[in-house]
Amino acid sequence: MRRRRGSAADDDAAVIEGSWREPERFAVLFDRHAPYIYRYLARRAGRQVADDLVAETFLAAFAKRDRYDLGHADARPWLYGIATNLVGQHRRDEARQYRIRQAAAAEPEVPGHADRVAADVTAQAMRTLLDAALAALSAGDRDVLLLIAWEQLTYQEVSRALAIPVGTVQSRLHRARTKVRQVLAGTDAAAAYEEITTNE
């Protein structure tokens, strides 16, 4: 488990409820979740943009904290939902991020042991393919796929985050996975990567 789950007295809902009367308590939520939200934003839109977006995410959350449903002890889906909406307003930055990663992957690292170099080159080729596949997905499909694959949210949590039914989450995920699989399938890099990871 990557994050501590609080007791009822100090769970996210209690912190948010407390912040209605004592707003400074909201900073606890920042300290608890900001690193993960930042990393999610950095992966999607780049570190420079993430600096701004993480602040905007928590400012937006703070501004609408009185509308938070206290029935949900964990505020992560709510925060990821806000962050994802903000990424939606920075699609160009996100697209650029994928291009940067593809360009970086095209330049192999420093030479070393022959097998290791081959593995690195193959892994980078896989990353290039993955980034291309992600860039080709529709925004809605990509949101679902990345919240599940990267942030390990459950279907229900993604449903809350994006305000869509669980069935839609499942269908979007299925569609996104199929598309990514199609991009990866049958490529030399994928076969080589499969072989290398199997041998490791």
Add this chain to the structure above:
Amino acid sequence: MNEMELLRELAQETPLPAPAELEAARARLVAAITTDPATYATAVAEVTTSQPYPPAGQSAGPLRPPAPAAVLTAARFMHGGAISSAAYLIAALPFADDVKGSVLSYHLAATPLIITLVILAGLAVIGLWLWMARATSQGKNWARVLSTVLFGLATLELLSALELIGKNGIAQALTAALTWLSGLAAVWLLWRPASSAFFKSARAARSRPPSQIPGP
């Protein structure tokens, strides 16, 4: 290794940020927190309990926390309700005798007295809207309860107004519906959690006896 595992592996290349990288974002949040009205309310409450004497020129009465956005918006809706009530009154005047007749189950002639009474009743309703807007903005919980009760009565009035659509024209029904919607929005906002917190803290500020203020 499937595509989900590949994605996770890709994600692991992005490390968690160092605390310093989040300082600017945290500072922006803290700045927003310090300018929040509820923070001001807390600070005022602390000052009230820590100052031995009120500053010169100020009464020793309790300091009221500023109303949150939900309550202020509710007050705006109430002002809107007052305006639409005035419009309703104007729309209803030509049918003053019918209105009374429908309520009292017998027909009354549109005498000057009846018209005056209808106008006075309409003005009283407008006055109620404005009074409730003012009292709720001041954090008076009884006003919130009374507003809710009045909204219930307005619902009944809306039902009776709807019966008159065909008879008295659409204008009267529309203004009645607008008035009702203003009431609905105001009541909903008045019972939001942030509003409840405001009414609670306002009551606490009012009920704090002077003896609780520490002496020198």
